[in-house]
Amino acid sequence: MALGEFTSWFDLPLSPVYYSADHQAWRETLRRFVDTEVAPFVDEWEEAGHFPREMYRKAAAIGLLQLGYPEEYGGIPVADPFMAVVTALEQARAGGGGMYASLNSHTIGLPPVLALGSDALKQRVIPPVIAGEKIAALAVTEPGGGSDVANLKTTARRDGDHYVVNGGKIFITSGIRADFYTVAVLSLIHI
Numbered sequence: 001m002a003l004g005e006f007t008s009w010f011d012l013p014l015s016p017v018y019y020s021a022d023h024q025a026w027r028e029t030l031r032r033f034v035d036t037e038v039a040p041f042v043d044e045w046e047e048a049g050h051f052p053r054e055m056y057r058k059a060a061a062i063g064l065l066q067l068g069y070p071e072e073y074g075g076i077p078v079a080d081p082f083m084a085v086v087t088a089l090e091q092a093r094a095g096g097g098g099m100y101a102s103l104n105s106h107t108i109g110l111p112p113v114l115a116l117g118s119d120a121l122k123q124r125v126i127p128p129v130i131a132g133e134k135i136a137a138l139a140v141t142e143p144g145g146g147s148d149v150a151n152l153k154t155t156a157r158r159d160g161d162h163y164v165v166n167g168g169k170i171f172i173t174s175g176i177r178a179d180f181y182t183v184a185v186l187s188l189i190h191i
Contacts, residue, residue, distance in 0.1 A: 026083060027089075039094040051102070053177065056135060060130060063076055065130045065131070066131075067083065069130050073122065074127045105173045105174035109180065129179075135177055135178045139182065154166065
């Protein structure tokens with residue numbers, strides 16, 4: 001394509017050096033999703049500060065929420081960074097950064113569960129989140145302290161078979177609507 005014909009970075013063909021037919025197929029699937037389910041409404045959603053919860057189920061229906069998660073939880077394991085590039089580019093086409101941050105909040109809320117959670121916790125949390133039935137969020141930022149995990153003030157202490165969390169968190173992406181929260185705390189187990 002000559003520079004004079006250039007219309008958008010989003011319309012450039014995928015380079016066969018890095019991208020396969022699978023990347024192209026995913027791009028087309030995601031493009032249809034963005035064009036029909038997001039683009040017509042994104043300005044309205046951004047202005048309102050929220051979008052319909054049903055979007056999580058719709059995103060899961062095309063495989064968006066499952067990317068990068070193990071099959072045993074209903075995921076689609078992907079170790080291909082170019083699939084992530086295609087995903088980011090196609091999501092960016094319609095704008096709506098806040099909408100996509102919330103729709104993808106599981107990508108920051110679930111990794112600690114996947115890495116450190118018990119098998120029972122993983123089975124309870126991961127499948128419904130990546131199926132779009134539940135929403136996961138990560139709570140790190142604290143009033144007056146920002147996201148400095150080395151200086152957390154929120155604490156957790158064991159009380160029988162559960163923990164008592166004391167402190168506050170702010171600026172939690174999907175915080176108002178999440179069903180599961182991964183919360184960064186200072187553990188009082190050894191203090």
